[in-house]
Amino acid sequence: MRELSADALTGVIARLCVEANCVLPCDVKARIEEARKTEPWETAQGILDRIIENYGIAEANAVPICQDTGVCCVFLKIGQDVHLTGDIRAAVDEGVRRGYAEGYLRKSVVKDPLRRVNTGDNTPAMLYTELVPGDRIEITVAPKGFGSENMSRLAMLKPSDGVEGVKAFIRKTVEEAGPNPCPPVVVGVGIGGTFDKAAYLAKKALMRSTDERNADPYYAALEAELLESINALGVGPQGFGGRTTALAVNIEWMPTHIAGLPVAVNINCHVTRHKTAVL
């Protein structure tokens, strides 16, 4: 059994908050730059050029890529052979508090959804924990903007709706979102499980590198087909028209009930941010 103080999480999370907000992941940059090469529409090319210029400036000056530095999603994969002493929740929130203060990041969290007073330090984090074999802790910090979060949808489809129903729902979600989530978007999809698990899977799908396709060839083919059909919608960068509406479609799935077909679509923008470290 490995002993580790929860406080060890704090510094790592603070650093990841700043890095994730200022440096776009390599895979997302690669998708945007590829899209720029294949984009046939002139207005869209101009927008993609400015998007590329923007993340260059952000990285060079260590300023946030986008002013919506998000609600801070923190994923902990905790090895079951680690014994964490202390208060994990407090250590994580302290990391977010420090990272958002030291990095000059925007504080965008309200204490209560109806009375809406800002907590002033971007806490609490949206904390997700998973138990995995081993004695390591994998920490992923993913600031999530709400322009795209607000365009996310969930449907409890019928099994008879099948894969066609799932595809139609995903396409419709992206089309109706139109310019609002700052396209080009990354589309996270969760299929199966329960109402809440589908939403969780969709969020988790956004944590996967856009370099990787689903390990199951059936779902990998579905990802490719959906990307193609979303990019035929014509929404384009910023919704001004063009081919590049989405950069990637990532699907996660799990078993579900005989009577159900939950599907959740979590939209992320071209500022798809996540950064991982292992302790």
Added chain:
Amino acid sequence: MDRRIQLPITRETARTIKSGESCLLSGVIYTARDAAHKRLCELLREGRPLPFDVKDATIYYVGPTPAKPGRVIGSAGPTTSYRMDAYSPAMIEAGETGMIGKGKRGPEVVEAMKRFGAVYFAAIGGAGALLSSCIKEAEIVCYEDLGAEAVRRLRVEDLPVVCVIDSEGNNLYESGRNAYLASQK
């Protein structure tokens, strides 16, 4: 070619700016998001003066990140505009001629734009680092308690925006998409 526009935008100028036109804005603009709009519209409803002159004003829907030492402002790109739809008609009636944000607007806003003469611009969503380089001065006007959502007066130089909806109600989100799709047939 981008059209250079010196702010403020009068009602007459607003009527000459067309959907799809790329513009570079220079001069003074004000920032406000949902929370500030709510307060501003309460003042309007009560017939009280606003903390800044709304006549011919352009409002940028933005909540910037805090400025690092030695910088004017942090990252400062647009937020999604439809959350301001409930407030924009009253603001336009009070004198606002320009709005900068991103994303769709509701029919009530477009009606007010047509009736009084106002334009809706989009800045590139998610390009906050780039856009902040066009902001030369920033100062808080009011509602400091709202933090990032306080109303700020900004002096901008060549802020790149695109007119999405003009004072006739033409909409680039529809025409741009349709033109692209037609080109692919």
